[in-house]
Amino acid sequence: MTLHAAVKVRRGAFLLDAQVRVGDGEVVAVLGPNGAGKSTLLAALAGLVPLDDGLVMLDDAVLEDSVRHIRVAAARRPIGTVFQDGRLFPHLTALENVAFGLRARGSRRGEARAEARAWLDRVGAADVAATRPGALSGGQAQRVALARAMAIKPRLLLLDEPLSAVDAGTRAALRREIARQLRDAGGPRLLVTHDAVDAMALADRLTILENGRIVQEGTPEDVRRRPRSRFAAELVGVNLFRGRARAGVIELEGGGELVAAEAPAGYVFSVVHPHAVALHRQQPEGTPRNAWRSRVESVELAGDRARVQIGGPVPLVAEVTVAAVDELRLTEGGDVWATVKATEVSVYDA
């Protein structure tokens, strides 16, 4: 079972234009900032939003084809959807919620309830079978929603931000549960999230969606090492620059230069890890290839580390120890020198 989709959906001035392929047994995470069109993409695949143009196929079954005017109704697609906010039916118990899809597909009441109970058991929510959604915690509600989507034995499973409505305390446990269920479910599975940790933990492959377009696809490792957009870089916590390289010197698009030990000629991305940015009070001795006099824009403490945002000709995030913040007397608006060794700048084609 493989999903092939080319989706074009227009919403006023916004255009979602994305191609997605999810192989059998593969979990793909669509990552993107708010408003990138992630949820619209899922809604289009589920048949809740009509395509303006495009094609949705599961193996050789056409679910939607704008050219041939084929459009299978949402209720007839073999697709299970877990929504961001669960969307459980408030007047039904957890058990009745899970049995809903089975009943809609013609199962007898008794059978549907027995099967629903087994699904609740599988997601670890058997104890809330008789509870209505209003009395469920966020984590329990998402488990029930997951069981409800899987109970109809869909050939494609879609999950829209399944972890975003859950508090931090139960998030890790729910993430593990979802990972386990995704592994067991088989078939193609598509997950939408804006959280890098969720995506890396759950997915085999990442698709970065920004402003309605796919800007990068690859394994979590690819994206971590070679992010291709500001969003992807922030996601994995590195500094990303785009520029034109000539003889090892990269003229950055935002102004300024970066010297790299090795760089192919032409348009390139260059990544500088925050660890690799060194900060100094005075102009440093010796000859680091990249040195800028800058201004501290913000200092954020996290444990014994601090993330220091610096402005200047080449804006950077540096990660230093809290001790260094004291020693260098880093304060917002203060002056600082930043240096990066040429060997710490990794460069790849844009």
Next chain:
Amino acid sequence: MRKRPPVVIVILAACALLLLVLPVIGLLERAPWSQLGHELVARDVRTAVRLSLVTSLSAAAFALLLGAPLAWVLARVDFRGKTAVRALALLPLVLPPVVGGVALLFAFGRTGLVGSWLAHAGIVLPFTTAGAIVAELFVAMPFAVITVEAGVRALDGRLEEAAATLGAGPWFTLRRVVLPALAPSVAAAAALCWARALGEFGATITFAGNLPGRTQTLPLAVYLELQQRPGVAVLLSLVLLVLSVGVLVLLRGRWLTPRQR
């Protein structure tokens, strides 16, 4: 901090309250309490009460049966002339009921627009119990339309989407998701329609006449008895008062506690 309201407002508010309360006190004061039990079981009183219950409950049921789908269309379907349709649907709210009764006569009377056809088919509405129901339905239906329309507008469409992804067709979704969510609106609409139908006078007497046992509902009986047996009129009024208070109790969640935002 609570502010003291201006004196003028307090005086006017008190007048409003007196105007509403004094008639009820007057009615209670004149009630023949000693003969209450005796009069209540009197045959003509029972007949009027029974007829009123039958006609008003039927009218309320039909108002929901027909009004709720109209409300659905107004809330969910976009079409040209929707404003005009809504205005027509709500017209009986502001139309004098007598005018409604006259209009019903010209539509459903023996020689009326539709009435002549109905008469051929052996169906006669004017001056029958069915006619009384139609008259009550005419004035009560707008309450079903506005109340249910507001309910449909407030529905969470995302639950219907969730139902669709689970394989539920429109009919299954309507029964299992939409109607349960609409239940409070439908209950409120039922209570309002029933109260309006129960109190209906003008359209009923014009279209269905005033025939004891057939079309003489409680309000008609009250009006008639006021001239002949004022005690019975007061008693019937009390029955209507109790039923009306009952409706208010049913609607308490919706009307008696102001919504805070």
